Amino acid sequence: MKNTAAALGLSLLAVVSCAVGAHAQSADLVLCDRVAADPADPDKPADVKGVSEIAAADISTAVRFCKQASGGTRRALYQLGRAYAANRQATEALAAWRKAADKGSTAAMVELGILYATGAGVAKDEAHARKLLERAAEAGNPRGISNLAALGGGAAATDPARARSLLAKAAETNAEAQYQLGLMLADGKGGAQDDTAARALFEKAAAQNHPAALERLGAFAEQGRGGAKDKDAAKSYYQRAADLGEEDAKKALKRLECPYVLKDKRGNLVSNLCF
Known part of the structure; x- marks a missing residue:
């Protein structure tokens, strides 16, 4: 009986330990989301508001908890990159975004695409930037679509009609996509010219400054x-x-x-x- 009770006690202890460990990992991600989630990240949970920029007072917290949670999800890795970028640790941000992109984070692909397109912290490489933005756009990321159109590559250059279609989806919520689609409508690229629709799109984007x-x-x-x-x-x-x-x-x-x-x-x- 004593042996049985002892074994049962050890089993219960193991279950509690596992639960505590899982809770601790979950808490890291919750805190990472709270201070570093990107409102435009498709991976962001619906109940998380996100922040357009990480507050200066939250940067060290973001780095700490996103780093601890980064082994679990690509979202945490992407947010870790945001935290490093806010802390002016460009090399670390680049490494985190690369890992996140390798795991399928379209938000990280967009950030990398912008870096390679502008040559910010890396050797400028528009071809590589285009590939990254195309991957994000193909997955339906609004910023991937709008930035690809702004880059003037991929579908925007070779298939304007398809670019219109992609931008139309992104333009439901994204100001840059609204602007880019407005330009295409105003110029008659990828379809009929429509000044009225173009103006309406510019109004939507203008409302977002x-x-x-x-x-x-x-x-x-x-x-x-x-x-x-x-x-x-x-x-x-x-x-x-x-x-x-x-x-x-x-x-x-x-x-x-x-x-x-x-x-x-x-x-x-x-x-x-x-x-």
Whole structure:
């Protein structure tokens, strides 16, 4: 009887130990999600809000708990990369994102694609960037689709109609996709030209403070494309875009303020006349 009781006690202890270990691992991921989850990551649980940027006060916590949870899920690895990036540890961030991408994280593929496209911290390699973004886009990641279109490669270049289709799905929620699809509709790429639909897409992206979409919306309002012509509205859109650093919007504002120009005999601009 004593031996049986002892054996039962050991069995119960083992079960409790396993449960505690599982709970501890789960707690690490919960804390990692809380401070480092990306709102745009398709792997993010629906009940996790996520943060667009990791708060400075949470960086060390994010690194600690995401690192402890990184052996379990690709989401934790991706979030660990975000934490390292926020802590200016570019080499560590790159390594974490590579591991996450190898495990199928489309969010990590997008981050790597952007790094290779811009040459930030790695040798610039647009071909590799395109492959990464194509993988993410094929898996339905909205940022993968929109960044691929912005890169001007893959489906956007070789199959504009398919690019439209991919962007249409992403444009349901993604401002960059709304902007890119708006450009395609405005230019008639991959299908019929539709200024009204393009303007509506620019309005959606502008509502999310997308600088380039605000500039395009200003141009459409100024020219009366896809809707009413409204110079005051155009100036307001240009101003919002300019405040966000959009250079074309700054030029448009200058042109509205100084509509007349002086040119020399050769037709070269001498100066603007402002009234």
